[in-house]
Amino acid sequence: MRTEGRAKRLPRAVRERQIMDAAIDVFSRLGFHAASMDEISEVAGISKPMLYAYLGSKEELFATCIRREATRMMEAIANAVEPDQDPDVQLWSGLRGFFGFVGENRSSWQVLHRQASTQGGPFAAELADMRGRALTLVAALLTQSTKAPATKLEAESLAAALVGAGESLADWWLDHPEEPAGVVAARLMNLVWMGFSNLVAGNVWHPPSRR
Amino acid sequence: MRTEGRAKRLPRAVRERQIMDAAIDVFSRLGFHAASMDEISEVAGISKPMLYAYLGSKEELFATCIRREATRMMEAIANAVEPDQDPDVQLWSGLRGFFGFVGENRSSWQVLHRQASTQGGPFAAELADMRGRALTLVAALLTQSTKAPATKLEAESLAAALVGAGESLADWWLDHPEEPAGVVAARLMNLVWMGFSNLVAGNVWHPPSRR
DNA sequence: CCTGGTACCTACTCGCCAGTAAGACTACTG
DNA sequence: CAGTAGTCTTACTGGCGAGTAGGTACCAGG
Known part of the structure; x- marks a missing residue:
């Protein structure tokens, strides 16, 4: 639940996997609409812009998952x-x-x-x-x-x-x-x-x- | 789809049925989250406050349906x-x-x-x-x-x-x-x-x- | 014709959330 | 050590949508 400041630097491929794992977790619990990108980024241990930088929009992320x-x-x-x-x-x-x-x-x-x-x-x-x-x-x-x-x-x-x-x-x-x-x-x-x-x-x- | 101003006066029971029919229609097409109270009221041919006056919140409406x-x-x-x-x-x-x-x-x-x-x-x-x-x-x-x-x-x-x-x-x-x-x-x-x-x-x- | 009650409306507030701007930190490469 | 490429952040905007405030039309009964 990342309360501290900055996340450890990791190569893109690894981050992408973490993000998608987090996304699947959140989507499965809340459904597409109720899931927020903020929560996904939080679970993934990363900030929102990274999400967008790596996986694109919410729909793209979902489709990718x-x-x-x-x-x-x-x-x-x-x-x-x-x-x-x-x-x-x-x-x-x-x-x-x-x-x-x-x-x-x-x-x-x-x-x-x-x-x-x-x-x-x-x-x-x-x-x-x-x-x-x-x-x-x-x-x-x-x-x-x-x-x-x-x-x-x-x-x-x-x-x-x-x-x-x-x-x-x-x-x-x-x-x-x-x-x-x-x-x-x-x-x-x-x-x-x-x-x-x-x-x-x-x-x-x-x-x-x-x- | 009601472009004109005011709807005909109808007894409450009738309106409630119309509203719920509309709600089921919209919910079935879009799902709970994507469905908006604005759209439901539009399909029902009345304005939003009527919805709230008669059927309560969005969740209550859904549960009732x-x-x-x-x-x-x-x-x-x-x-x-x-x-x-x-x-x-x-x-x-x-x-x-x-x-x-x-x-x-x-x-x-x-x-x-x-x-x-x-x-x-x-x-x-x-x-x-x-x-x-x-x-x-x-x-x-x-x-x-x-x-x-x-x-x-x-x-x-x-x-x-x-x-x-x-x-x-x-x-x-x-x-x-x-x-x-x-x-x-x-x-x-x-x-x-x-x-x-x-x-x-x-x-x-x-x-x-x-x- | 007033008095209330019930149907009905326009026009807001306010919070949440997708998406972004602008920059800071790290690390490799020459 | 300077340049540059890639990782990561805080701090915003803009819009949509739930819910409401504050009325207006209409129909009783007195």
Whole structure:
């Protein structure tokens, strides 16, 4: 909380990282609008003009944070997933990667999920794009694993449901950190994959005949 | 958008409704912080002091909106659900009620889902509480339909996943309004219920043995 | 026609916050 | 040690937006 005067001289790259870490912390706690550049600079242990000198405007800073964290997360997932495997295995490894990342980067997840999607800036586009890629990927996995290809809309919507379930489960997990990542991931995998394969097999649930 | 001077005299109750409709519209588009009382009053077709005279501060106004819409939504679901039926039928009717409401109240859904959860005010509590009730309800349905009661945590997390899937699917639906509510609801029902009952039956998915 | 009450307004204050001007300190380089 | 490039600061401006002071039109009932 820097009460004393001048900060130690550090090379630009290091400062930039510190600033972005601080920014993600503050953004995740307060959201974009409520977060002030003053507070970010304070948490970063630096004065405001440095912020502007290095990272540009508030919007630019936010966008940069989003981009960095989104990239990190996508990489984490991409590293975890095992291509050239059966769809279910791919999905499973992807889920593990996702929950692993979230578990170790709570703040990042907060910013990515709650804050970014809310704002109408250029970041929203960026973020929606990433989520879109995840969606199409999952949708592809789904269609890939069914011979009778249901409509594109159907696959898309199921993918949306799955991704949403993952997000929500991640949020829930934030409040129950005692559960290990693997267990949570397995739970979702079971719920959704069993349901899906069952669906593909033609076992449709239907409401009991109206009385 | 009211360019002329004075608005027609109307009884307080009517004005209050107009104001809240306007507020929900603006909040849903911009979010709590970015929305200004000036804009809300403009959309409502009255001047700012009326706002304060009738609905109090910005936070109070927001909380009131949240409460009203949350109540409407819970009622819509409660009316739709058929108690004293099998768990699956209950879930199904609940889903129909939910998607029906969202389909006819896009803005309300936006505010409830995206905006309210983000802010740290007293409304967040209110909202989280409502979501919590939905969660426990679903969790109860789930445990109710299984003989071998898995851990409480397991039911909770599955409920979280289900609710999240519903929310996300609702968002997806906003972009694909051509699909009828019933179809979307059925899709989710299938995905999640089949998966769940399968899970209960002991059919667990497990990763293929490590090579 | 006055008297009050209720709807409604214009025109402010005041604080917070994004963004900047102008310069001070440090360190390397010749 | 002088020059210059990069780090870092204090101390401002300017605008936006929440909330208010102090009215004006309008409609009762007496």
